[in-house]
Amino acid sequence: MTKITPVILSGGSGTRLWPLSVADRPKQFLALASDRSMFAETLARACDASRFGPALIIGAERHDALMETELGDAAFADARIILEPSARNTAPAIALAAIAAGSGDAVMLVMPSDHVIADLPAFLGAIDTALPAAQEGWLVTFGINPTGPETGFGYIHMAEPLADTPDVRKVARFIEKPPRDKAEAMLAQGDHAWNAGIFLMRADRYLEELAAHAPDMHRAAHSALDGVDLAARRIRPQPERFAACPSDSIDYAVMERATRVGIVPVSCGWSDVGSWDALAEIGAPDADGNTVSGEVIALDSRNNHIHADGITVTTSGIHDLIIIANSSHVMIVPKGRSQDVKAIAEALKARDKS
């Protein structure tokens, strides 16, 4: 049986988990949802040798050492790292991986490195479901069965099942982050799933659709890897040529325009860990309802999310707060307001300038 090539996207530099997530150590390299980083958890998700071949990782040059450390395990001795000389969003990154994947009919499992999947068997089951369709040339997305009218995710409208593989459905269309009422309507309808940015597809089919809908990108990706040793541990695209590549997401550049796009809906305890509130929701609360990690003393304190990294956080008599601290910054907001992190980071930047 052909082995699936895990393609792990680690180019993100998310700041929504500030003050812990910073440019030098973005969220995928933090141990937030478990005692391993989300990058390590993502790697571990695709290390079953019966299904998966060696992984391809795509990340920023500046995180080379971090990635190497995470890969330390002998299980990943065959993994290759594509070091992006500049950030060009997901569509070009996946193009580099598709080219590096080698044989054209290699099947890639594309996964962001900073998501949580609590129910691995359910996720692997969905991959098994999707594999025949992917091998036949479908670009298969994994759609998360929605658990609420979230306005922070894109949605996928599912159409009829495929004839040959009825557990895979056709994608009717992709829907951008909706307003609340629209999210509620889609939830009620029952035929919409959250777009998790996880895909199973043949490398040649991806490149074919890319050539059709984003030819400049297709050309730039090939050009950037021309003459580069694709068998090396570290694959370094030619910087100027890659810099010339347009920047776009796989959703916009390919998925929304491609033919033969399918979806496997799944419930697998997925979270994009897009905010401290999201992290508070997936944590296991203690008897007082607090989700706590690091050195924390919480007396008479209820329903707080407290993360202490290299510092001790102590509280008494407080409730429903998000408290994040490391040895340089402390952030305190009420639960439900973790989006304020953006305003805080901006205020801090403005102060540092003045």
Add this chain to the structure above:
Amino acid sequence: MTKITPVILSGGSGTRLWPLSVADRPKQFLALASDRSMFAETLARACDASRFGPALIIGAERHDALMETELGDAAFADARIILEPSARNTAPAIALAAIAAGSGDAVMLVMPSDHVIADLPAFLGAIDTALPAAQEGWLVTFGINPTGPETGFGYIHMAEPLADTPDVRKVARFIEKPPRDKAEAMLAQGDHAWNAGIFLMRADRYLEELAAHAPDMHRAAHSALDGVDLAARRIRPQPERFAACPSDSIDYAVMERATRVGIVPVSCGWSDVGSWDALAEIGAPDADGNTVSGEVIALDSRNNHIHADGITVTTSGIHDLIIIANSSHVMIVPKGRSQDVKAIAEALKARDKS
């Protein structure tokens, strides 16, 4: 005119302002109420050369370097530091100072080094009022006119004015920290003042009362300084002899038993800074009602007290909290609950042990 000898008590190791106040740097050495430490503010309070002679400071050997740094100013070149080899509370400390003061009729202004006095002219005025009585042999306390039924202070019941100096009243008795109803009754009565632990008295009169009411202490203090150079910058009592001295406060050992104890009531913006709540009360609030010091970003946040020391504290959407942070600890409690610091410190100690 005889100059008053400032006697500054710096032996305290208060932990009520944890996590900033720790054994190696107790509260008097912290810049909490202004940009100078309270120790430095206390020194500055008694540097007017028209009233005051060189200061005598009494502190712990372990804080020698801290005290020397605070004394750095040339204005205090003549100050002497009595380094206590062990902590024996205020009565023995003041006995050492009284002996070191030299001439028996020297008048000492005894002040804790960790209080705030916002209205210096009022305080100096009270000293001028008290001076004739002190010179005549009265042990004069300064009583703070109460602004509320505080249960955290001792009270002094004032009796009739002295015949010769009617602005000084006799002390009827000292009252320990009262329950709420008793505090309210004393406030209503109008003839009670808070005991601030600040005294003006002749050195010989103090030693005389000490000899009468705590002879062991009187003997041990003299013995500990026997043969010690009292003119040196650093006065080091003989450790074993001082260790043999009973430990007690000036209130219990002397004031409550002595004859000729007077009081000058004063309103001088006094605070013993006995808790983070006390500090929040004396701070100057910004437009949002926050009292803030250090690197703080407080967005949409009201009525908080935030102190950041070597770390940046950021908040959004919170109110009525006390937030204290340094690079090793963060403490968060609601306003009004700063006494919880004790339980927090104990919980932390218990955790460190296990």
